[in-house]
Structures are given as C-alpha cells and as structure tokens.
Amino acid sequence: MSLFTSTVGRKIIMAITGQLMVLFVIVHLLGNSSIFIGPNGINAYAEHLHSLGPLVWVFRLIMLVLVSLHGWFGIQLTLENKAAATTTYAVNRKLKASFAGENMIWTGLIVLAFIVYHLLHFTARVTPDIVAGTDAAGRYDVYTMVVSSFQHGAIALIYIVAMIALLLHLFHGIQSFFQTMGWNSERSQCRITTGGRVVAAILGLGYIAIPVSILIGILNK
C-alpha cells in the first residue's frame, strides 16, 4: 500500500499538512498582532501582503491543498476508526486518552467551517457587517473593518469559539505530529507534549485576545 492508502502513510500526510498549517497559524497571528499597533500597523501590513500580487494566489493554492488533504484524510481515518471499534464498552474508563485527542474530528470540522466563514468575512468581505473604507493614507482600512465587525458580540463569539476549537485541536495535534513523524523518544515525549500544549494555548489565546480586546474596548475606532 502506498503513502496515500496505508494507515501509517495517511497519518504522516496528515501530520505534515497539519504542521505546515500550524506554521501558517503562527505567522498569521504575528501579522494580526499588528492590530495592537493601531490602524497604521495592520493597514500597512495588509497593504504589504496584497502588493505581493500573484504570490498571494500561489500561497492560497498551497493552503487549499493542505486543508483539503488534511481534512479529507481526517474524515476518512475517523470513519475507519469508528468502524474498527464498532462495539463500545458498557463501562468505558480511559486512563490516558484526552478530551482534546478524542474530539479531533469535531474540533477539526469546527475549524473547517470557521475557515469558510472567515474567508467570506474578511477576505471576500461579503457579510453584511463589513465596513469598507480607506484610511487617511489611502490604504484599505482593515483596522476599522475588523473593529466594527467584532463590536457585534455574536461575530466576536464565533471567532472566540472557533479559536477554542483550534486550541483544543493543537493541544493534541502538536505532540501527535512529533509522534507520527517519529521525531521523539521516551526522554523527549513528555517535554514535547508539554511544549505542544503551551504553543497551542499561546496561539489560541493570542487569537482570542483580538476580539476580546475589541469587545471590552481596548481597541476601538
């Protein structure tokens, strides 16, 4: 069986695609943090990204491939796992398996739904809450757009819930990546698990900080 059909091969593909997405999530958070500098920060950052032209599309295509492969195999493997464990125990006590680990498919699907919404929201900008305009320097005013949107409690809540799902996904996912790649040992296992959880928490809470800062008025128009 090939890498694309075998049980271990497909996990390796999931691990690589998942970890590349983690790298994206790190860079994206760093970029987004420029909102704390104010309109000059994030508007300049956005304009810089858009000036990359065709590279933006190359990048988007790569992301699409990563999400598709990862999501497809994630659903496929989960269905196989359910079929392999058809009967459940009357008493089911787990000594080690965690909530985050056992719900990867649900947190993954929440993140997938969120990605669709997020692209329609801030990339295609087709949702009714969007405030489009330009700032004093003539750039697209990302700052005002984001702040106006997140001042709607419901929209901020969608983002917060999705980022909690991402946090849980990576809480299990980052250490899982190292195990699937075989990049660990008995000695490093514990540190990798703790390190992965810390990174997941920093990423999740980092993203959540933006809608929360807007809701409580630290960032405003």
Place this chain on the structure above:
Amino acid sequence: MSEHKTMTLTLNVWRQKGPNAPGKFETYTAKGITEHHSFLEMIDVVNEDLIKAGKDPIVFDHDCREGICGMCSQVINGVPHGGQERTTVCQLHMRKFKDGDTIYIEPWRAAAFPILKDLIVDRSAYDTITQAGGYTSCHTGGVPDGNALLVPKGVADYAMDAAECIGCGACAAGCPNSSAMLFTSAKVAQLAVLPQGQAEAKKRVTSMVDAMQECGFGNCSNHYECQAVCPKGINVKFIAKLNREYLKAQF
C-alpha cells in the same frame, strides 16, 4: 487483616453463546472471596457455584496464570486487565477490591477481535500480523558462536524491552480506535535494531502495517491509551520507531 475475612461482590458479566448470538450482561454474586484470591480464581469460585446449580459456567481465556502467556483477556470496570499498572488479569488480586463492590467484566471489544463465547475473543488477527513479517529469515545449520554477532548492551536492552510484549491484545482493546499499533510496533522495533533483523527491516514494516490494516484494526491517533493498559508497560516510543522505520522504507 484477618485471614478469614471474606468479601461478597456483585459481578455483571458479559454472556454470549456464540459469535453471532446477541449477548448481554448477567448478574452474579461472588461469595466467600478472600483478598488472596486472584481475579481469575474469584471467577473460578463463581463458576463452581454455577456448575453446582446446573448452569453454564462463565467461559474465559487463561493459561499460565502467572502473567506471561497473554491469554487472560478481560475488561474490568472499563479497563483491559483492570487498570493496575503492568498487571495481567491473572495477576490482579482481590485485595484491590472491597466488600460490596460491583464489578463489570467484558470481553475485548474490537471489530478485529470477534467474540467467540462469553469473555473469549478470537485474537488470531495478531498472529496474522506477526506472520506478515515478525520474524527473521535465516539459514539453519550449525549453531553460530555466541560472540560472532556483537550486539551492544543498550541495543540488546532496547530489543528486550520491546520483546516483553506477550501479545495479549489489551492495546487494541483499550484503544478508542481499536488500533494494533503498540503490538505491531513492539515487534517492528525489536527486530529493526538487531543485526539479524535489519536485512528485512523495510519489507517487514510495510508488510506488518498492511496486515494490521487488512485485519480491520483502526488507525493510531496517538492517544497512548495502549501504553497505559499494557500489562508489560510497552512504551509508545516503539510506535514512533515504527513510524520512523515506515518513513525510511519509502525511500
């Protein structure tokens, strides 16, 4: 504690007449159990009562009763082998329970381990995996000199830790995905580090992984439940080793 103090326990045991029969829990009372009874001896006591009453005894697998054969296979209160660290069912003692306890006893549950009767499952899927590559091919003949093939102590210890697996099946039974990765990885890792096993390492890992999948076991999600329930404490580092070997075999 007094030698004569006995316990009375309520058992909810999975009874199933055959592979295709529906199966259900039956409740029994275990009387006169002392802290010195092993778990299997406790069931022996119940079975004697059942036989005397003209009823079908509870059918369960066992052989050595000293924790080395891997036959005893029961999920006790939701945990394969009962949840005492590095302990098989036969080595679990009733001093871990107290008078009046209610205990649930179920067979291994995994699509690849069909139930034959009551608590006995067919674990030949593990044999199928082993037959796919859990061996080394060599010419027989004169016995080689003991020191003809040097194996460093660290490597020998590593292989020995992996070789401790008794093939009991608890890893797949405890796994939320019914994955056989811990068992398979123990064999793959043991042979991959030894000079005798290295020649066939690539073929072994791919064949055994394929066999595992074909037997109907699930995929490993790195929950590590297997290590927690393994009576021999087989470490999930061997799964990482299998993954490394699998990647190597791609090139």
